[in-house]
Amino acid sequence: MQLVLEKRAERSNTIALVSPLIAIGLTIVTMTILFAILGKNPLLALHAYFIAPLTDGYSLQEIAVKATPLVMIAIGLSLCYLANAWNIGAEGQFLIGAVAGSWIAVKTQGTDAGAWVLPAMLVLAAAAGALYALIPAICKVKFGASEILTSLMLVYVADLFLDYLVRGPWRDPHGFNFPTTAEFDPVATVPLLIEGGRLHLGSIIALLVVAAAAILLGRTIKGFEIRVVGAAPRAARFGGFNANQLIILTFAVSGALAGLAGIIEVAGPVGHLQPGISPGYGFTAIIVAFLGRLNPLGILIAGLFLALTFIGGEQAQIAMKIPLDVTKVFQGILLFYVLACDSLILYRFKLVFPSRQVTRGAG
Amino acid sequence: MELVEAIILAVLAASTPLLIAATGELVTERSGVLNLGVEGMMIVGAACGFAGAWLTGSILVGALLGIVAGTLMSLVFALMALGLAVNQVATGLALTILGIGLSGLIGAGFVGERITPAVHLHIPGLTDIPMIGRVLFGEDGFVYFSVALIVGVWWFLYRTRAGLILRACGDNHVSAHALGYPVLRIRTFTVMFGGACAGLAGAYLPLAYTPFFIPGMTAGRGWIALALVVFSSWRPGRLVVGAYLFGAVTILQLHAQGWGVGIPSQFMSALPYLATVIVLVLLSRARTGGSTAPAALGTVFVPDR
Numbered sequence: 001m002q003l004v005l006e007k008r009a010e011r012s013n014t015i016a017l018v019s020p021l022i023a024i025g026l027t028i029v030t031m032t033i034l035f036a037i038l039g040k041n042p043l044l045a046l047h048a049y050f051i052a053p054l055t056d057g058y059s060l061q062e063i064a065v066k067a068t069p070l071v072m073i074a075i076g077l078s079l080c081y082l083a084n085a086w087n088i089g090a091e092g093q094f095l096i097g098a099v100a101g102s103w104i105a106v107k108t109q110g111t112d113a114g115a116w117v118l119p120a121m122l123v124l125a126a127a128a129g130a131l132y133a134l135i136p137a138i139c140k141v142k143f144g145a146s147e148i149l150t151s152l153m154l155v156y157v158a159d160l161f162l163d164y165l166v167r168g169p170w171r172d173p174h175g176f177n178f179p180t181t182a183e184f185d186p187v188a189t190v191p192l193l194i195e196g197g198r199l200h201l202g203s204i205i206a207l208l209v210v211a212a213a214a215i216l217l218g219r220t221i222k223g224f225e226i227r228v229v230g231a232a233p234r235a236a237r238f239g240g241f242n243a244n245q246l247i248i249l250t251f252a253v254s255g256a257l258a259g260l261a262g263i264i265e266v267a268g269p270v271g272h273l274q275p276g277i278s279p280g281y282g283f284t285a286i287i288v289a290f291l292g293r294l295n296p297l298g299i300l301i302a303g304l305f306l307a308l309t310f311i312g313g314e315q316a317q318i319a320m321k322i323p324l325d326v327t328k329v330f331q332g333i334l335l336f337y338v339l340a341c342d343s344l345i346l347y348r349f350k351l352v353f354p355s356r357q358v359t360r361g362a363g
Numbered sequence: 364m365e366l367v368e369a370i371i372l373a374v375l376a377a378s379t380p381l382l383i384a385a386t387g388e389l390v391t392e393r394s395g396v397l398n399l400g401v402e403g404m405m406i407v408g409a410a411c412g413f414a415g416a417w418l419t420g421s422i423l424v425g426a427l428l429g430i431v432a433g434t435l436m437s438l439v440f441a442l443m444a445l446g447l448a449v450n451q452v453a454t455g456l457a458l459t460i461l462g463i464g465l466s467g468l469i470g471a472g473f474v475g476e477r478i479t480p481a482v483h484l485h486i487p488g489l490t491d492i493p494m495i496g497r498v499l500f501g502e503d504g505f506v507y508f509s510v511a512l513i514v515g516v517w518w519f520l521y522r523t524r525a526g527l528i529l530r531a532c533g534d535n536h537v538s539a540h541a542l543g544y545p546v547l548r549i550r551t552f553t554v555m556f557g558g559a560c561a562g563l564a565g566a567y568l569p570l571a572y573t574p575f576f577i578p579g580m581t582a583g584r585g586w587i588a589l590a591l592v593v594f595s596s597w598r599p600g601r602l603v604v605g606a607y608l609f610g611a612v613t614i615l616q617l618h619a620q621g622w623g624v625g626i627p628s629q630f631m632s633a634l635p636y637l638a639t640v641i642v643l644v645l646l647s648r649a650r651t652g653g654s655t656a657p658a659a660l661g662t663v664f665v666p667d668r
Binding site: 004005006007086088135139142143144145146148149150152153154156157160161163164167168283286287290323324325326327328329330331332333335336339340342343346347 | 399439443446447448449450452453454456457458460461462463464465467468471578582583586587589590593627629630632633636637639640643644645646647648665666
């Protein structure tokens with residue numbers, strides 16, 4: 001007796017809908033076991049992770065703040081992945097966007113520069129992110145170099161570049177030698193939506209990005225091309241779609257969105273440029289993209305869910321001394337389950353009995 | 364002369380983890396499986412390896428634990444990518460994300476601890492030969508093992524029947540299956556071999572390279588190992604050259620920082636990563652005549668019945 005995979009005649013739409021929920025359920029079961037191994041009360045830990053952050057206004061705002069970069073980056077990545085282009089360097093594009101936007105903030109610091117500063121920062125950050133993402137895209141299209149490896153290598157380069165700037169030329173002279181720029185001026189800061197709260201304009205921008213992506217994918221020829229090139233490359237070639245052009249386009253868009261997310265994070269919740277501005281948003285966004293089924297609305301929900309795990313992880317650490325790394329383990333396991341459940345959309349399990357099958361085949 | 368010898372020793376030490384991890388991945392890829400989770404398997408190997416050595420005081424136990432940890436991680440990958448026919452790129456990324464989290468969890472209690480690093484060989488007379496003595500006869504066990512490993516892999520892939528079958532699976536899994544070879548079982552073994560090598564390569568870092576564990580200490584070496592496999596055109600001989608070249612770049616930039624060359628240290632530290640990008644571009648460009656990659660690399664295989 002053997003358990004084997006068998007291709008379904010057509011994709012199962014039921015499973016496509018429930019698979020993220022099954023994945024989350026399985027992850028929670030696994031986490032319960034992990035908490036028990038760590039010697040923590042699993043019920044209390046799950047409460048700290050998933051319920052407690054939803055019960056007070058501050059945490060709810062914080063979830064939206066954390067979800068903002070995740071959703072923006074994941075929307076861009078989903079376009080790449082739909083077109084079968086593997087941008088996994090969003091973390092680097094995020095950092096370069098943050099650096100480029102901060103350049104304006106640093107240079108206008110203490111001057112009487114007006115309201116143009118923040119819009120200029122956003123535009124420059126998006127442009128820089130797009131250009132940085134174009135490096136692996138062009139290496140792929142022109143020379144055939146694996147975009148997976150090149151985009152990832154550039155994450156380390158961006159990280160070191162940011163490190164150099166805040167330890168060298170951009171370091172705050174009054175910052176007690178900490179590697180950080182001075183706090184940005186008010187004109188270089190993303191405005192808050194509620195006075196004294198945490199929610200900022202970036203969350204609105206993220207919602208606009210979700211809407212734009214939904215229109216692009218659902219209502220335009222370009223969106224159709226992206227989906228066809230990824231799903232059926234041969235058909236796309238016969239259809240005259242230019243796959244290389246789409247690689248360039250999707251990389252540029254995802255780089256721009258990651259760069260924009262980077263400057264919004266720096267000019268918003270953080271308020272200055274420093275190393276460690278991202279707790280791995282660029283990588284977590286990969287999980288968000290897949291959990292959201294590469295669908296804009298799905299990504300919005302998935303982004304909020306993963307933001308919940310970041311906030312829940314912090315609260316669980318404070319309340320129950322659960323290490324922060326548990327959150328990363330949680331996210332990794334979740335991605336595994338999501339991918340595994342997705343496999344059931346196209347395949348189903350079947351029990352086979354090898355010996356009997358042979359006789360039937362002969363007869 | 365002392366300096367030259369010191370540099371060669373340092374290059375060998377820096378190259379060894381790359382060589383071991385890349386050797387494992389080369390075998391995995393030769394059978395047609397692209398496991399992007401090398402970085403994740405390495406970092407878990409590093410954490411488990413250090414934990415084992417610290418708890419038992421034995422480098423060998425640490426190394427073995429690193430191998431076991433890497434293999435277990437690779438089994439998760441095999442279950443997903445081979446058993447459930449999930450996209451290999453996405454599964455590999457998931458493995459790396461999971462590995463970084465797990466290693467932090469496992470290693471948290473060991474940060475700040477130190478161990479006695481792996482002993483170096485010493486043969487009186489031979490090791491004391493000027494210039495070449497320490498390079499040839501004064502290394503730690505990992506270095507010799509890595510050389511034996513790549514020679515063994517070369518012999519296996521090109522001089523044995525099993526190696527031929529393995530390569531056949533990587534080039535055309537449908538034909539290999541039609542000839543009656545158990546493609547998925549062979550691939551499971553190669554994925555496990557890749558995991559064992561990555562785990563050992565990771566364990567090398569805290570056991571021999573630096574005698575302590577810090578989170579994220581693999582610093583992208585797993586990804587560089589993946590790039591090295593591309594660099595080698597999937598051939599063991601070129602893999603050795605590539606690994607030592609990359610080790611040399613790493614060490615030279617460290618020395619350049621030490622000599623106080625007027626370039627900020629961060630730019631020098633970025634060199635190995637930039638070099639990887641440049642090498643990938645140059646090599647891919649030189650290969651316009653057709654790909655040297657195993658033809659079935661990274662594609663899903665579900666046997667017909």
